[in-house]
Amino acid sequence: MKQILSIVFVILTTITLQAQVVVIDPGHGYGATTSDNPDGRTATEIETSLDVGLRTRTLIQNSCSSWTVHMTRTTNLNSWISVNQRATMANNWGADRLLSIHCNAGGGTGTETFYCTYDDTTTAADIAFAQKIQNDMSTNGSWNNRRCVEDNSFLSYHLGVLRYSSATGCLNEIGFVDSSDATKLTNSTWRATFANSYFNSLKSNLGVTCSSSLPGSFTLTLTPECSGTTSQMRLNWTASAGATSYDIYRNGSLYASNITGTQFLNTYLITPGTSYSYYVKAKNTAGGTNNSNGTKTATAVACVPGAFTVSATATCSGSTSAINVTWTASANATSYDIYRNGNLYAQDVTGTSFLNTYLITAGTTYTYYLKAKNSAGTTNNSNGTRSVTATSCAAKISENNDNFITAGEPSFKAYPNPTSGLISVNLTNVNSSKVSFSVFDITGKKVYNAESSIKEKDFVTEINLDKLPSGTYILLVRLDNKEYSQKIVKQ
Known part of the structure; x- marks a missing residue:
């Protein structure tokens, strides 16, 4: 007793x-x-x-x-x-x-x-x-x-x-x-x-040691992202001591329950541009719960560039026949790829216009379409293909060695022409930070390509064609979204 x-x-x-x-x-x-x-x-x-x-x-x-x-x-x-x-x-x-x-x-x-x-x-x-x-x-x-x-x-x-x-x-x-x-x-x-x-x-x-009836504290992070063309929200959280599962709340309502692990991918009914709020409750076997460290809110991202339209107009660039391609801005696009006659012609173009002067023949019809690209690499085609016939321009490209070939502003001069291999290219009144040079043979095959950074309005560089066989070539200069060309004779 x-x-x-x-x-x-x-x-x-x-x-x-x-x-x-x-x-x-x-x-x-x-x-x-x-x-x-x-x-x-x-x-x-x-x-x-x-x-x-x-x-x-x-x-x-x-x-x-x-x-x-x-x-x-x-x-x-x-x-x-x-x-x-x-x-x-x-x-x-x-x-x-x-x-x-x-x-x-x-x-x-x-x-x-x-x-x-x-x-x-x-x-x-x-x-x-x-x-x-x-x-x-x-x-x-x-x-x-x-x-x-x-x-x-x-x-x-x-x-x-x-x-x-x-x-x-x-x-x-x-x-x-x-x-x-x-x-x-x-x-x-x-x-x-x-x-x-x-x-x-x-x-x-x-003198008391407390035993918690609740899961331990933890923190939640929320990241909006894309999976291909699907917008989704990724939830990650640190493990809660004593927790056996987690309940996820979206916009204040229970969305998913009894989740194990420490992450959840929400893809259902996610609309780009819409904000979503989440918090997580940790649960243990005793039924105790502990909320995550506050509610997290983020806006869903657009995973496909927005719709846009393209126009193509025949024009002249100085004495050169040209096609001016313009388009409306595509929401969420960071750059555009231009396709001519079904083939990729220009890549990673910024802005909403492109002047195509290379190998444009008066009376010939050309077709164009564009793909808008976002930072994730997802693309969206423009609204259909545009076809246009090039017009004849009053003057032809000069073959005089000493003349500037002017296509509006800026202008450039390539000399000597004809050349035995080394030519100098002089650009004037340049407002761009980068220039690219391409040389094509008479079949349209690219035989030379280079890029340079520009820090001043007047820019001079050299192009070495010494390894090319004798013949007639086209020098194509690209500044931003415009092209300028000149015929070059290699002796």
Whole structure:
């Protein structure tokens, strides 16, 4: 019988140690409006004390399932109550620990903690609790350690919330609202640090190891992307300790449940240009859940360049017959490929026009179509093929060695012509940053190609045709979306 009673005593003692009631008192609040401030406290104190208190409560609820945590206020407005009322609330809740959170004023720096042993049978417990709160807060908060003392030894009066409460308790002034301390008090990261310090102090002072009934914290990332022509949203998250599966919420509603692993690809009903919001809940076998670190929102990308139309017009480029190809801009396109007579003719063209002068014969019909390309390499054809017949231009390309061959602006001169192999190309009034040179034989075969960067309006370079057999060639110069050509005779 004695053995049974001993076992029962141990069980009851364990339950008592684990099942703690903690009351968090975030101090002074407002009345109905922020201008209704009975205690004349600053917004920094009222709002910081509440935020840190709520964060501390969340830590307890997420990690100590056997604890009960109460708060004397949970909002800033309509939350003013007297110190006597706060003490009464703690007594009615049967508080084991009472932590009153405040912020100081008066231009000092650092943190300080007060305890009250007036008419108290738990003097040692009050002092130990206050010292733990003070030491941890000064260390974790990197604060000046001002003092941890009996309230009336410094204030000349007892703090009502401590004097009239029967719980082991203390009042901590986190820092000063009217000194350099205020930078920390209003910083979200530091507020989280203060809450974590309170939480760990409570656990240590109570001598209790908490076991969480919830999965561990984790973070979510959201990335809009393309899979071929399909727009999709990729969710990745870090593993949650103790989680067995995850539920995914899209735009506030459950979208997918019992997902294992740490990623999810959402392709269904994704519309380019539309924003989607996601959050994830981790679940364990006990049914506990933990939300991811906030809701993530992103806009779905367009995976296919938008529709566009093409026009082709016969024109003259100086004395050269030419075809001017123009098109409307394709949404999401980064460049265009131009096809002439069914074959790729020019690649990665930017802008919305292209002047084709090479091997254009008056009276001959040419057909064109374009493909718009986006950064993912996905293409979209233009709206049909366009055909146009080249017109005859009044003048022919000059074969005089010393004449400029002008095709509007800019102009160029290639010399000597005829040449034994080496020719100089002189470009004037150039506004482009890059130029390409191509040489074709009379069959249209490209026999030479080069590119150069241009840093000045007048540009000179050399082309070596020494390895080409004697004959007639066409030199094609391309600046941006325009072409200029000249006949070259190789001796």
